[in-house]
Amino acid sequence: MKILLTGGAGFIGSHTAVALIENGFDPVIVDDFRNSEPFVIENIEKIVGKKITYYSLNIGNKEGVKNILQRENPVGVIHFAADKAVNESVLNPMKYYQNNVLNLINFLEVIDQMNINSFVFSSSCTVYGVPDKIPVNESALIKPAFSPYGYTKQVGERILTDFFKTKNKSSLTLLRYFNPIGAHPSGLIGELPIGVPSNLVPYITQAGIGKRKKLTVFGKDYDTKDGTCVRDYIHVVDLANAHVAALKKGLKRKDSIKTYNVGTGKGASVLDVIKAFEKVSQQGLNYEFGPRRAGDVPKIYSDNFLIKNELAWHPKFSLEDCLEHAWKWEKNLFNFKYKSEKKQD
Ligand code: WQD
Numbered sequence: 001m002k003i004l005l006t007g008g009a010g011f012i013g014s015h016t017a018v019a020l021i022e023n024g025f026d027p028v029i030v031d032d033f034r035n036s037e038p039f040v041i042e043n044i045e046k047i048v049g050k051k052i053t054y055y056s057l058n059i060g061n062k063e064g065v066k067n068i069l070q071r072e073n074p075v076g077v078i079h080f081a082a083d084k085a086v087n088e089s090v091l092n093p094m095k096y097y098q099n100n101v102l103n104l105i106n107f108l109e110v111i112d113q114m115n116i117n118s119f120v121f122s123s124s125c126t127v128y129g130v131p132d133k134i135p136v137n138e139s140a141l142i143k144p145a146f147s148p149y150g151y152t153k154q155v156g157e158r159i160l161t162d163f164f165k166t167k168n169k170s171s172l173t174l175l176r177y178f179n180p181i182g183a184h185p186s187g188l189i190g191e192l193p194i195g196v197p198s199n200l201v202p203y204i205t206q207a208g209i210g211k212r213k214k215l216t217v218f219g220k221d222y223d224t225k226d227g228t229c230v231r232d233y234i235h236v237v238d239l240a241n242a243h244v245a246a247l248k249k250g251l252k253r254k255d256s257i258k259t260y261n262v263g264t265g266k267g268a269s270v271l272d273v274i275k276a277f278e279k280v281s282q283q284g285l286n287y288e289f290g291p292r293r294a295g296d297v298p299k300i301y302s303d304n305f306l307i308k309n310e311l312a313w314h315p316k317f318s319l320e321d322c323l324e325h326a327w328k329w330e331k332n333l334f335n336f337k338y339k340s341e342k343k344q345d
Helices: 011-022 038-048 062-072 086-091 093-111 148-165 200-209 236-253 270-281 305-311 319-333
Strands: 002-006 026-031 053-056 076-079 118-124 171-177 179-181 215-218 233-235 257-262 287-290
Touching: 002 011, 002 062, 011 026, 011 038, 011 236, 026 062, 053 062, 062 093, 076 093, 076 236, 086 093, 086 148, 093 148, 118 148, 118 236, 148 171, 148 257, 171 236, 179 200, 179 236, 179 319, 200 215, 200 270, 200 319, 215 270, 233 236, 233 319, 236 257, 236 305, 257 305, 270 319
Parallel strands: 002 026, 002 076, 026 053, 076 118, 118 171, 171 257, 179 233, 215 287
Antiparallel strands: none
């Protein structure tokens, strides 16, 4: 069965393409490669040992998407295509409304005529804002978004929910990711930050390899066990497998709308992540404490009861596994020169 992956050459999409093939599906990638590189496709093929069908295209190109859908006739869609840098979204909101909202609407107008039985959407724990209760569950109040990026995820969830309410042969699954980190254990695919990483783990591994002088820990006076922010860090391969579980369930259900948190259900502080990196890399990390970063939520981690109970999915990798695989990927990246590392420096 063919599954269309929009943004399928990206960080989560590429790992999900591997997981789909490992589960007998046939992924078709559509990606404009704004956040990826051609070598990612080659490395997915090396991991799975077979060719991958992919199209280099922006999903806002309605004619192009229509031709691909008619040619490939997928039974399912996993929609990853979106920009995802919180701070960039504050500086350039229209890029985010254009790509994450308008392109989603264009895409839905095209698939409206197709028989898509299972649609999985890449959402984010960002939709919760600062949760009233930790761990946060799917029925938590959705607060005003902290950033344009977070707002596009809230709007995306609402657009998709209203769209799929008009469909009785299709299921919709909204996956609210917590903090995706790590890389494929092979070291062949992983995160490709553009310019200076805004996320913690790629910054740590770049500091570890000497690409960055030192890590700044944004704040150590939060009301947490060690004063640094707490997050729910989920291995990207665990996250990819959650997409396969959601897709499969959606193919069986065919007519419902479900929302799942995808996280480990455990919180880890910035200092916990640093300690895990130092343990797996067997080297000290050069870091200092700096001021808090605007917009940071002090503490958030998931209540993952629903996804474990309804999709029989469980996270398998530990925080140390995540850092071990992220570090292996960083060391391998020297072999794959890629253009986006130069941007925004
Ligand atoms: C984690 C913690 C920082 C960098 C965002 C999006 C979320 C998802 C993941 C897309 C925070 C601290 C970070 C650094 C630091 N994106 N930190 N020094 O902000 O929790 O989540 O990225 O899906 O939607 O909101 O992730 O990795 O940026 O930060 O101290 O150089 O690490 O303050 O506490 P975040 P992050």
